[in-house]
Amino acid sequence: MVLFPKKIDFFELIDRAIDNLAKATDHLVDMFKNPADFENKAKIMYEFEQEGDILTHDIMKELNKTFLTPIDREDIHALASRIDDVLDLMWGAVDRMIVYKITKPSSEAISIAEDLQMTGSILRKVIRELRAKNYSHVQEHCIEINRLENRIDRLYRDALGKLLNEPNDPIHVIKWKDIYQLLEDASDRAEDIANILEGIVLKHA
Amino acid sequence: MVLFPKKIDFFELIDRAIDNLAKATDHLVDMFKNPADFENKAKIMYEFEQEGDILTHDIMKELNKTFLTPIDREDIHALASRIDDVLDLMWGAVDRMIVYKITKPSSEAISIAEDLQMTGSILRKVIRELRAKNYSHVQEHCIEINRLENRIDRLYRDALGKLLNEPNDPIHVIKWKDIYQLLEDASDRAEDIANILEGIVLKHA
Amino acid sequence: MVLFPKKIDFFELIDRAIDNLAKATDHLVDMFKNPADFENKAKIMYEFEQEGDILTHDIMKELNKTFLTPIDREDIHALASRIDDVLDLMWGAVDRMIVYKITKPSSEAISIAEDLQMTGSILRKVIRELRAKNYSHVQEHCIEINRLENRIDRLYRDALGKLLNEPNDPIHVIKWKDIYQLLEDASDRAEDIANILEGIVLKHA
Numbered sequence: 327m328v329l330f331p332k333k334i335d336f337f338e339l340i341d342r343a344i345d346n347l348a349k350a351t352d353h354l355v356d357m358f359k360n361p362a363d364f365e366n367k368a369k370i371m372y373e374f375e376q377e378g379d380i381l382t383h384d385i386m387k388e389l390n391k392t393f394l395t396p397i398d399r400e401d402i403h404a405l406a407s408r409i410d411d412v413l414d415l416m417w418g419a420v421d422r423m424i425v426y427k428i429t430k431p432s433s434e435a436i437s438i439a440e441d442l443q444m445t446g447s448i449l450r451k452v453i454r455e456l457r458a459k460n461y462s463h464v465q466e467h468c469i470e471i472n473r474l475e476n477r478i479d480r481l482y483r484d485a486l487g488k489l490l491n492e493p494n495d496p497i498h499v500i501k502w503k504d505i506y507q508l509l510e511d512a513s514d515r516a517e518d519i520a521n522i523l524e525g526i527v528l529k530h531a
Numbered sequence: 532m533v534l535f536p537k538k539i540d541f542f543e544l545i546d547r548a549i550d551n552l553a554k555a556t557d558h559l560v561d562m563f564k565n566p567a568d569f570e571n572k573a574k575i576m577y578e579f580e581q582e583g584d585i586l587t588h589d590i591m592k593e594l595n596k597t598f599l600t601p602i603d604r605e606d607i608h609a610l611a612s613r614i615d616d617v618l619d620l621m622w623g624a625v626d627r628m629i630v631y632k633i634t635k636p637s638s639e640a641i642s643i644a645e646d647l648q649m650t651g652s653i654l655r656k657v658i659r660e661l662r663a664k665n666y667s668h669v670q671e672h673c674i675e676i677n678r679l680e681n682r683i684d685r686l687y688r689d690a691l692g693k694l695l696n697e698p699n700d701p702i703h704v705i706k707w708k709d710i711y712q713l714l715e716d717a718s719d720r721a722e723d724i725a726n727i728l729e730g731i732v733l734k735h736a
Numbered sequence: 737m738v739l740f741p742k743k744i745d746f747f748e749l750i751d752r753a754i755d756n757l758a759k760a761t762d763h764l765v766d767m768f769k770n771p772a773d774f775e776n777k778a779k780i781m782y783e784f785e786q787e788g789d790i791l792t793h794d795i796m797k798e799l800n801k802t803f804l805t806p807i808d809r810e811d812i813h814a815l816a817s818r819i820d821d822v823l824d825l826m827w828g829a830v831d832r833m834i835v836y837k838i839t840k841p842s843s844e845a846i847s848i849a850e851d852l853q854m855t856g857s858i859l860r861k862v863i864r865e866l867r868a869k870n871y872s873h874v875q876e877h878c879i880e881i882n883r884l885e886n887r888i889d890r891l892y893r894d895a896l897g898k899l900l901n902e903p904n905d906p907i908h909v910i911k912w913k914d915i916y917q918l919l920e921d922a923s924d925r926a927e928d929i930a931n932i933l934e935g936i937v938l939k940h941a
Contacts, residue, residue, distance in 0.1 A: 386935065387938065390935050390938040390939050391938065400810075421893070422896075425893055425896055425897045425900075426896075426897070426900055426901070427901060496906035496909075497904075497906055497909065500900065500906070500909060500910065500913065501900055
């Protein structure tokens, strides 16, 4: 433990992690809408997940070395964990499609991916506003993310209804239920990120 | 951040949130035992879930504005989160029944709901004892909640055994497995509430 | 709250809990490789889970009574919770096998159990090194646990592929998917233990 370490800019580290997350959501939409060559596109999603692992690990390492942090350390910890979760879950959904030999995303999966992409792009705005100490739009952006999460909830619900109530092979149902669950969980964790960022603004603005 | 803000009574806020949770468990038993008009009764469950969202949000907002809290802020945060979880999960179970077009709760679902109701009513007692600084019965009440959680565990286990070992349509199995899982998770999170309250007493009594 | 209580050795309590966990992983491998008399062996697994409950409860009780702790209280709390989770999940997998009347573990389940056993034995080494303030090998041990977790991930993935892509009875699929999920979750929570221990070393070494 160094007493006067160089100042760590945690917001910059979080910004890089969110930027990586937002790029991963762009890629998810691209691969769901253009599923040709799905396996190779999945490999790129894996790279985003791996990059997320490195960025999370870096944040945790700096956090453990730093005695005083500009924002509450539990908030930094929670942000890094939730960003990592979203990437793990998106990668998990894509990987499950590979394992289950599904290479044609359903229309509901595409819609969920598009809303995740919008969420990613708003999260990028929010973290940049926080870095610029420009707090006036943070709350409305977070409300917009809550709205998107509710929309993904409804898409998930509709997808489950269609899957379980229409005549379908049970094995097909089990596979898709798994994939939808992972995408829905990714959305929940992305909303957590917005809630933590909103909480930081409430404490510091 | 105001230096000398008006004192926030966090126990009162938690009490209101637990009271809302307990009322929701009463409603769950009512709608499971009298499933006529299930869709309209589900709407009332949704209102409890929405009220829970508002109460949680209020607690988190006050928590972010308050520098010194009478009880550890992580305990208040965890209580509000777990109360919110129980309501989300109970609403989730009911909503899944609507999505899956199931309007006749199984006898196991009814038994689980009745034990959740008892849990809700004991939680209400505990928070009121805490507010009255009357700690002598808190531990026995929390043990009673642990006992109820164990009973729900066994009901869940029996329900799964019946569902999976008796000849059943796989789609029917997938639907009910989902609903039982949500009810069992609600029970786990309700036990968490008891454990946090017990921990607060151990720290402060 | 006593001002100068006798010093609690939290590392000793954690060591006992990890030792119990490691013994439970030994037993899991034994019962998976020698599944004769599965029900009686399951009862012994239940005893490990119960012992884990008691050890976790003891740690939490001491934590609530202690004002100053040698390591961050949230780290102690998280360690005790994750150790408890691993035992709950291993017991959950075994219990689900009983409920589902499965008494012949698959080869993938055996391989996962063997990797859990190795993880348990490395965790035991790490906690003993921490107690001896011998930090030089902690990081490599934790990397080894991460490697094992990745291997369990791949085993889980392969098991799911085999289960869902080969012609199988859907009910059989649902049962085994559940069991694999519990074992995979146990592995994730075991990796969390390694990560928390590594974090403690980074903060204190």
